[in-house]
Amino acid sequence: MALLGYDLFLARKSLRRNPGLTLLVVVGIALGIAVSTTFAAVRHAFQTDPIPEKSSMLHSVRLDSWDPAAPHPDRVGVPPQVTYRDMVEIMKSKIPVRQSGMFKTNLYVFPADKAQNPFEEMARVCYRDFFAMFGAPFAYGGTWDEKADGGEPVVVLSEPMNQKLFGGVNSVGKTVRLRDRDFKVVGVLAKWMPNLRFYDLTQNYIGEPENLYIPFGLLRPMELQLAGNNDGWGPNTGTGFEGYLASESTWIQMWVELPNAQAVAAYKSFLDAYATEQKKIGRFQRPLNNKVTPLLEYMADREVTPRAVKSLFAVSLLFLAVCAVNLIGLLLGKFLARSGETSVRRALGASRKDVFLQHLVECQLVSAVGGVVGVLLALGALSGINAWLKSQTGRGDLFALDLPMLLVALALTAGAGLVSGLYPAWRACQLAPAVHLRIG
Amino acid sequence: MASDFGPILRALSRNKARASIIVLEVALTLAIVVNCVSLIKDARLELAKQSGFLDEDLISVRVRAFDPAFNEQPFTDSVIAKDVEALRALPGVAAATxxxxxxxxxxxxxxxxxxxGTKSPTFRIQTYAADGQTFKSLGITVAEGRDFTDDEAVSERDRVRAVTSQNRPRSADGRATTPIVQEIVVSRAFAKLAFADGVALGKSLEDSDGDQYAIVGVIDRFYNPYAWNIGEYVMFYATRSTGMQYLVRAEKGQRETLLKSLDKALLTVNPGRxxxxxxxxxxxxKNQGEQLFVVKMLGxxxxxxxxxxxxxxxxxTSFSVAERTRHIGTRRALGAQKTDILRYFLTENWLLTSFGIVIGSGLAFFLNAALVSSSTASRLAPVLLLVGMGIMWVTGILSALAPALRGMRIEPAIATRNV
Structure with a gap:
């Protein structure tokens, strides 16, 4: 321990002797840590499991009800959403512990306080299971009852919406006017801010969750208009809203919670049986290809992490590699330049191991300082990227240096220091005592 | 210069580690820089795309009604007509639709x-409603064939509504027995995609309802990003659509002024919105956000x-100079000029950089192959590599210059001094 203290003392002394050079070395490694940590954090924001306690149980459901003439143009060849008629039928299954079809719609909100202007708001239209399924916590009240799923005017508010409409008090039981009817508030969510809107990856999934949630059964009586993606094919068999509901248009995200492998297998065969049944009436003319995909796999399927982010991360690691090579060169030069001093230490009895450790400690000190500076730079860079993202999507807190990312930065720092330090330290401890003493 | 090669190579061979560090660093840097520039080039290609319209003068206006009167379609239609009139009457508006x-x-x-009437492959194509003012509002003219008229848009809307307001009789294959024929304007890119001779005018398309689309016009350019790579393919058909969505083209320089007056004009027509x-x-x-981000970050x-x-x-290089202080002094004392010393270090650096560039070029193609196979990156253009080589040579020389100049100034007397 005392030796380590002495090594640190020597390292500090050596770093202070040539401040210009020390700055060069520190800046070099700090930039490497900053760039790689920044892009690791950006990538991390897309790859974090949004709901670790149950992501393996949440499954996205996709049915291949597409055009027999050509597969769906998505990468996996199956439409990412299901038709209304199929959702109605498969929701009858008792296998999932929880399930919900859903979509989003724009609604006008008329605040009870007449001084506030009516405003437009995105609402999620879903089943009562939505909240428990996706881990949305309630501050007041809870989800609506089963009967309300059929189409009663009840609503769950997000925390910000409750703040806006009712000043944040417990508003359960109060009414809020949405479009042309009064909705009773049955629940208010507590703060809920998953990294991504992972329950709907079809469109603009970087963003905050919706502020209003209403029962799916209101679709027909209110003729709710879809605000998300709609992929369709084939002839319209009817007219108007009913015609749309009966068509082959796919526009509903379907999720089920399946607790174990048996349930997954049972549910899969249920879907295949359904599709086979539908084949008899002329639908589902493509080969059976229904997909029940766990959340994380589905996120990979949908390519949630933008390719640009993956490329930038790869590039940043290469950048760090260059910085490490750079560090090797500079340390090597530095150590060999003071070989005289090292020889003296050796001649005075320091063992090779002592010299080796002394130099390694100096490397670690350099990279530790570089790491701290690098993390500070990364914080700056991330806040810049967040500000930019806010201007794009309205969400300004997506990228952060959380604990796992700080650990990554720490590992990168220690790794870079060690990898870059080993060779120069080894070269330094190979110096023979006598030769340099003679010159000196 | 060539006479320096021998001593330089012998000196380098005695200090392999330091030499190989420079070589490795230059090689890695070249490979990464060249590939980053290639990625930037890909993104720029996307950023350089043109919509085909006068983007900088255009304003999109979307109106949402909360007044229940709007639940009646005829009422909405009448408000839309008044809205469009009000927009066109505003000073500074060149066209609106x-x-x-x-x-x-x-x-x-x-x-x-x-x-x-053929078994041709199916094409996915963007479809949008248009009227006599749409292309004018976008700031273009129909290049081939004819534009729509406003009357046509109204009569077409009424005609199609009449047919589709009731259940259409259908044959066994699901197609309507009384197909609707509509006239459309397509983009040149679609004409080239669908028709071998590139001539679209006078030809017809058909969809799975059995409805037909007669091509009466072609516009030169169109691009709106869309999944499935159909960004350049579009058909406009004559109709008045139902939504209160407008496109306004401001006269040159008037856009900012209009942004302040547009909403008041519309609310005067009907305030319930x-x-x-x-x-x-x-x-x-917003649409190009990701590309812009990539370009900035890679830059x-x-x-x-x-x-x-x-x-x-x-x-x-500084270490290399410092370490050889005595040698330099000796050379100078034996008659070497200052420029000889400068040349020695620059040549040494040039040799190392060049060696790094050779290795880096190979590495660049290797890295590019990995990028191409794992993403949408395009192949590395050799000219980029040349530019990258140039950058590395210049960087190498400039970086070595300061330490080399320091070496040059070492006095011959130092050779005789004992440290």
Missing amino acids: QTRFRPWQGGGSSNEVWIA VVKMDTIQDLKL GVIFLLVFVTALGIVGI
Whole structure:
């Protein structure tokens, strides 16, 4: 321990002797840590499991009800959403512990306080299971009852919406006017801010969750208009809203919670049986290809992490590699330049191991300082990227240096220091005592 | 210069580690920089795309009604007509129309069609409603064939509504027995895709309802980002659509003024609504956000990378000079000129950089192959490699210059001094 203290003392002394050079070395490694940590954090924001306690149980459901003439143009060849008629039928299954079809719609909100202007708001239209399924916590009240799923005017508010409409008090039981009817508030969510809107990856999934949630059964009586993606094919068999509901248009995200492998297998065969049944009436003319995909796999399927982010991360690691090579060169030069001093230490009895450790400690000190500076730079860079993202999507807190990312930065720092330090330290401890003493 | 090669190579061979560090650093930097520039080039290609319209003068206006009177379609239709009139009457408005189409919104509506009466492959194509003012509002003219008229848009809307308001009789294959024929204007890119001779005018398309689309016009350019690579393919058909969505083209320089007066004009027509305005340039910025991000970030990385490499070369060359102080003094005492010393170090650096560049070139192609196979990156253009080589040579020389100049100034007397 005392030796380590002495090594640190020597390292500090050596770093202070040539401040210009020390700055060069520190800046070099700090930039490497900053760039790689920044892009690791950006990538991390897309790859974090949004709901670790149950992501393996949440499954996205996709049915291949597409055009027999050509597969769906998505990468996996199956439409990412299901038709209304199929959702109605498969929701009858008792296998999932929880399930919900859903979509989003724009609604006008008329605040009870007449001084506030009516405003437009995105609402999620879903089943009562939505909240428990996706881990949305309630501050007041809870989800609506089963009967309300059929189409009663009840609503769950997000925390910000409750703040806006009712000043944040417990508003359960109060009414809020949405479009042309009064909705009773049955629940208010507590703060809920998953990294991504992972329950709907079809469109603009970087963003905050919706502020209003209403029962799916209101679709027909209110003729709710879809605000998300709609992929369709084939002839319209009817007219108007009913015609749309009966068509082959796919526009509903379907999720089920399946607790174990048996349930997954049972549910899969249920879907295949359904599709086979539908084949008899002329639908589902493509080969059976229904997909029940766990959340994380589905996120990979949908390519949630933008390719640009993956490329930038790869590039940043290469950048760090260059910085490490750079560090090797500079340390090597530095150590060999003071070989005289090292020889003296050796001649005075320091063992090779002592010299080796002394130099390694100096490397670690350099990279530790570089790491701290690098993390500070990364914080700056991330806040810049967040500000930019806010201007794009309205969400300004997506990228952060959380604990796992700080650990990554720490590992990168220690790794870079060690990898870059080993060779120069080894070269330094190979110096023979006598030769340099003679010159000196 | 060539006479220096021998001593330089012998000196380097005695200090392999330091030499190989410079070589490795230059090689890695070259490989990364060249590939980053290639990625930037890909992104720029996307950024350089043109919608085909006068983006900088366009404003998209979207109106949402909360007044229940709007539940009646005829009422909405009458308000739309008045809205459009009010918009066109505003000073500073060059043209205005009702349409759901917004350049650069990304996505929209699309349909699958094929060449009527053939078993041609199906094509996915974007579809938008248009009237006599749509192309004028977008700031273009129909290049071939004819434009729509306003009367046509109204009569077509009424005609199609009449047919589709009741259950259409259908044959066994699901197609309507009384197909609707509509006239459309398509983009030149679609004409080239669908018809071998590139001539679309006078030809017809068909969709899975059995409805037919007769091509009466072609516009030169169109691009709106859309999944499935159909960004350049579009058909406009004559109709008045139902939504209160407008596209306004301001006279040159009038856009900002209009943004302040547009909503008041519409609320004067009917106050039971909320008006939202976006400039098409804003939509474009949002749509290209990811590409812009990539370009900026990669640009930053390239800059930092070259900077770090330069730092490295400065540092290593400095050591190399410092270590040989006595040798330099000796050479100078034996009659070497200052320029000989300078040349020695620059040549040494040039040799190392060049060696790094040779290795880096191979590495660049290797890295590019990995990028191409794992993403949408395109192949490395050899000219980029040449540019990258140039950058590395210049960086190498400039970085070595300061330490080499320091070496040059070493006095011959130092040879005789004992440290």
